[in-house]
Amino acid sequence: MTTAAPPLRVRFPRASTAFNRYGEAPVRLLADIGQMVWFALAAVGQIPFAVRRYPKELLRMVAQMGMGTGAMAVVGGTAAIVGFITLSAGSLVAIQGYATLGNIGVEAFTGFLAALVNVRFVAPVAAGQALAATVGAGATAELGAMRISEEIDALEVMSIRSVAFLASTRVVAGLVVIIPLYGLAITLAFVSQQVTTVFFYGQSAGTYNHYFHTFLRLDDVGWSFAEVILVAVVVMTTHCYYGYTATGGPVGVGEAVGRSMRLSLITIVVVVVLTAMAVYGKNPNFNLTV
């Protein structure tokens, strides 16, 4: 029985190659995940070192991410893009919410919906996606280009810790940038909902404000900030990993940006849903009994 293997491989070369390729897929997947986790741990773990040793690079990264570079600056930089996306997402909630609640005769609760849905998931998810699309994908493109032109190897040769210098500084810069950005984003989402409901649909401002302020909880806003900070760390490490490990010429950089975007689309929602379950699962805290 044991001697059957070589003849089989010789007799069906293509089948055995295919078997090897697909049989090894789970192993490769595990190896990839392990590498990614290892990279993420290294990037986060070397943050203190990076802050101490490369403060200049860190400041440059913060400025670059906040203002945006190249074509991003033409459309108004990261802030404008994040703001615009949460603005449309917020007005979407108001449009659909007003119509749907109107169907069952309680459109007065649009303010309640705005306070609840926006803070708990629409704003964190929209801001996270916008961050991944602008800052994250930009980091992948930049790091990928550095890897392809062997600049990262050059850094290592000059005995600069490349993970700390490139990835950790970007993670810290992402954390610094996301806090004012998210403040802007959530404010714009609130404003757009109020404007849509009060000016376009003609609900009385008092009704909207009453329900909005009754059901807006400070704790929720705090948790939503915590969610977004977590999302920022995950997004930045994912995007830096794909850029740092890009292979295969210019084409490889383009593909790395696409792949990193695909993964961070998934991880953002997963982070938000897990946080929501952890925070609101036991006690939903809707503030219904004031």
Add this chain to the structure above:
Amino acid sequence: MTSSNATVTRLGERIRPGAEVAGGFFRMCMLTGKALAKPFEWREFIWIGWFLMRVSLLPTIAVSIPETVLLIFTLNLLLAEIGAADVSGAGAAIGAVTQLGPIVTVLVVAGAGGTAICADLGARTIREEIDALEVLGIDPIHRLVVPRVVASTIVAVLLNGLVVAVGLGGGYLFSVYLQNVSAGAYLSTLTALTGTPEVVIAFIKAATFGLIAGLVGCYRGLIVRGGSKGLGTAVNETVVLCFIALFAVNAALTTIGVRFGTGR
């Protein structure tokens, strides 16, 4: 006079790149529309459709499951709090069909489909394959862009169906087995607020998103300049432009859509 001329020149320099890109995009859209009349490239279309499906199927499923859980979870908590858990089906249906489907389709079409198209076409542009096609007298818009745009539109519509199915099915499993909503109540209220108009609007939205993402991805891929940095930036810009365009279009189409909704 001279100072005002200098101001005009400087202003022109500021807005020229943006205007050139916008004009080029418009021109490509027109050429694509015109090229639709020529014989259709079925082989390329099927190949690209399969490619886009392969790239975006897994992200679609992986994004739509947590989004569904998030929506249904919060909704059921809220409904249970006010003693109306029986109408959980109505909420799940309106959420999945009108918002979840289009929004997940937006994210996946822009983040997966658009980037893949841009990376693929951009690589060909950098390797000067597009120039070679033109030298051979083959129109790249007709041969490459049209099949991609059509494939992207059709794949977006199919993905929308998948997301809605995952949303309704996942909502059923989550509500009935984990949050103790009665199965009959879920099913019977499913169509209370959601009917054919909502479904039709959702599919129109998805087709529009696919069309826009395909056009943006193709255009940005065709005008790539400068090596690996250029291609990376191009893919990055595709995502950003698609997100902006698609969120804006979604808000506009939703405003139109709620006018024709059920129960109005």
